[in-house]
Amino acid sequence: MKKTxxxxxxxxLAVVGPAHAQQAREAIIAAEKTFAAQAAREGSxxxxxxxxxxxxxxxxxxQLANAQKVWQSKPPATGTHxxxxxxxxxxxxxxxxxxxxTGPWTLGSGTQxxxxxxxxTLWHKQPDGQWKFVVDMGVEHSDDAIATPGTVARPQxxxxxxxxxxxxxxxxxxxxxxxxxxxxxxxxxxYQAYLSKEARLLRPGQLALLGPTAQVVISNTLSRAYLFAPxxxxxxASGDLxxxxxxxRRPSTDPRQPEETGSYLRIWRREAVAGWRIVLEVLxxxxxxxxxxxxxxxxxxxxxxxxxxATTPATPPTTDGAAPVRQ
Numbered sequence: 136m137k138k139t140x141x142x143x144x145x146x147x148l149a150v151v152g153p154a155h156a157q158q159a160r161e162a163i164i165a166a167e168k169t170f171a172a173q174a175a176r177e178g179s180x181x182x183x184x185x186x187x188x189x190x191x192x193x194x195x196x197x198q199l200a201n202a203q204k205v206w207q208s209k210p211p212a213t214g215t216h217x218x219x220x221x222x223x224x225x226x227x228x229x230x231x232x233x234x235x236x237t238g239p240w241t242l243g244s245g246t247q248x249x250x251x252x253x254x255x256t257l258w259h260k261q262p263d264g265q266w267k268f269v270v271d272m273g274v275e276h277s278d279d280a281i282a283t284p285g286t287v288a289r290p291q292x293x294x295x296x297x298x299x300x301x302x303x304x305x306x307x308x309x310x311x312x313x314x315x316x317x318x319x320x321x322x323x324x325x326y327q328a329y330l331s332k333e334a335r336l337l338r339p340g341q342l343a344l345l346g347p348t349a350q351v352v353i354s355n356t357l358s359r360a361y362l363f364a365p366x367x368x369x370x371x372a373s374g375d376l377x378x379x380x381x382x383x384r385r386p387s388t389d390p391r392q393p394e395e396t397g398s399y400l401r402i403w404r405r406e407a408v409a410g411w412r413i414v415l416e417v418l419x420x421x422x423x424x425x426x427x428x429x430x431x432x433x434x435x436x437x438x439x440x441x442x443x444x445a446t447t448p449a450t451p452p453t454t455d456g457a458a459p460v461r462q
Contacts, residue, residue, distance in 0.1 A: 153229075155229070155230075155231045156227050156228070156229050156230075156231055158231070159227040159228075159231035159232070159234060159260070160225055160226065160227045160234060160289065162260075162266055163225055163227060163234040163235075163236055163258045163266055164222055164225050164236065164287050166186070166258060166266040167221075167222045167225075167236040167256060167258075168221070168222070170182055170186045170256075170268070171219065171220050171221060173185060173186070174217070174218055174219070175217055175219060178217075179206075179217075179218050180206045180209055183202060183205075183206045183271075184203060184206050184207065186267055186268055187202040187203055187206075187267060187268055187271075188203075188259075188261070188267045188269065189201075189203060190269070191203065191267065191268055191269050191270065191271070192269070192270045192271070192272075192367070192380060193205055193270075193271050193272070194271075194272050194397075194398050194419050196421055197396065197397035197398055197419050197420050197421025198397075198398060198421060199366065199380065199381075199382065199398045202268075202271065215244045216242050216243060216244050216249055217242070217243070217244065218240060218241075218242050219240065219241050219242075219243075220238060220239065220240035220241070220254055221238050221239070221284040222236035222237065222238040222287050223237065223238040223239070223285075223287060223288060224236070224237045224238065224287065224288045224289070224335065225237075225287050225288075225289060226289055226290050226376070226404070226414070227376070228371030228372070228373050228375055228376035229294065229297040229371075229373040229375055229376075230297065230371050230372040230373035231260070232259065232260040232371060232372060233257070233258070233259055233260070233369065233371040233376055233377075233378075234257075234258050234376075235255055235256060235257045235258065235378070235402055235415065236255070236256050236258070236287075237253065237254065237255040237256070237335060237337075237343075237415060238253070238254065239251065239252070239253055239254075240252055240253070240254045240273060250275055251275070251276060251277075251278060252273050252274050252275040252276050253273055253274055253276070253337045253342070253343045254271065254272070254273030255270075255271075255272055255273060255337065255400065255402075255415060255417055256268045256270075256271050257269050257270040257271075257378055257400075257402075259369070269369070270378065270380055270400055272380070272398070272400045272417045272419055273337060273417065273419070274337045274338060274339045274340075274341075274417065274418075274419055275339065275340070276339070276340050276341055276342055277340065278342055290331075290333050290404070290414065291333065292331065292332065292333055292406050292407070292408070292409075293406065293407040293408070294375045294376070294404060294405060294406060294407060295375055295405040295406060295407045295410070296375075296407070297373035297374065297375055298373055298374030298375070301372060302370060302374045303370075304369070304370055306370055306377075307368045307369065307370040307377035307378070307379055307403060308365050308368045308379055310377075310403060310411055311363070311365050311368065311379040311401060311403070312365060314329050314401075314413075315361075315362075315363040315364075315365070318360055318361065318363070319360045319361075319362065320360070322357050322358075322359070322360040322361070323353065323354065323357045323358075326353045326357060327350070327353065327354070329411075329412060329413050330349065330350060330353065330412065330413050331404065331406065331409070331412035331413060331414045332346060332347075332350075332409075333345075333346050333414060334346065334349045334350075334412070334413055334414055334415065334416070335349065335414065335415045335416075336349045336352070336353075336415075336416050336418075337415075337416070337417040337418070338418055339418070339419065339420050359385055359386075359387065359392070360385070361383050361384070361385050361395075361399075361418075362383065362384040362385070362386070363381060363382075363383050363399060364381045364382045364383075364384075365379045365380070365381040366380060366381040366382065367379070367380055367381070368380065374405065375404065375405045376402070376403070376404050376405070377402075377403050378400065378401065378402045378403065379400075379401050379403070380398065380399065380400045380401070381398065381399060382396070382397070382398055382399070383395070383396065383397050383398060383399045383418060383420075384396050395420050396420065396421050397418065397419050397420035397421045398419050399416065399417060399418050399419070400415075400416070400417040400419075401413055401415070401416045401417075402414050402415040402416070
């Protein structure tokens with residue numbers, strides 16, 4: 136009986152899943168564009184408050200913070216600078232309730248650009264059917280040559296089949312914990328083992344590192360390990376897409392390389408051939424003067440197996456004269 140039910144669920148997911156996921160993907164792209172349009176029209180504070188939930192997270196000077204508390208605490212907009220952005224990549228879980236968009240952002244007035252960078256927004260479908268962001272994080276870089284909006288790409292590697300039964304919510308945090316534990320001892324080897332061939336890495340001061348470029352940069356620059364402490368995460372009901380966010384610290388014994396602190400966001404995708412892989416990672420660092428914010432790490436419930444194989448930037452200018460950019 137259980138076998139029959141499982142086969143039935145698999146059949147339903149195989150037929151309905153792709154169409155449902157495509158509709159959800161179009162919905163989050165539309166939600167992101169509406170979000171950006173509202174920011175241009177009404178200001179960043181209004182847009183971020185309207186598109187977040189009571190538990191949504193943003194990063195301010197490298198520190199994780201509640202999105203609504205951050206934006207409610209800002210004084211009324213007085214500046215002329217406006218924050219603009221658009222998606223260049225979007226993906227959703229096969230269950231259709233979780234997805235992400237990523238792309239470039241700029242802060243400026245008219246033709247003058249004051250700051251630029253890359254962002255990622257995690258979207259979660261709410262009980263009333265609306266899409267709200269649950270995590271918004273990004274980095275700043277010096278290049279303001281931002282491409283104009285166009286076609287929004289999607290991953291080319293196939294996702295693994297949707298899980299027909301619910302999986303433990305803590306499984307994605309367990310997976311991230313396993314990665315973090317291994318990375319602490321062998322940073323380069325661990326990243327090489329877990330990065331998707333289509334991985335996107337967002338790092339302070341750099342344009343988005345994509346695919347093979349990400350692999351090369353990791354191989355040439357990763358000489359010191361990070362201490363990652365997860366503080367939250369979510370795994371889609373289909374068991375093929377999830378995310379974890381938390382705090383980071385990179386100790387140093389060399390005075391020429393000061394200790395780094397900040398926050399991270401990591402998006403995991405279960406690929407059909409390679410298994411669980413990191414498809415997007417954002418490392419957002421605090422400036423030296425940033426006050427420490429205590430966040431209690433989430434304790435992993437268990438240690439999962441390794442993924443299957445087949446196989447300090449300056450604080451950017453403020454948006455609308457009131458709040459930090461998408462970092």
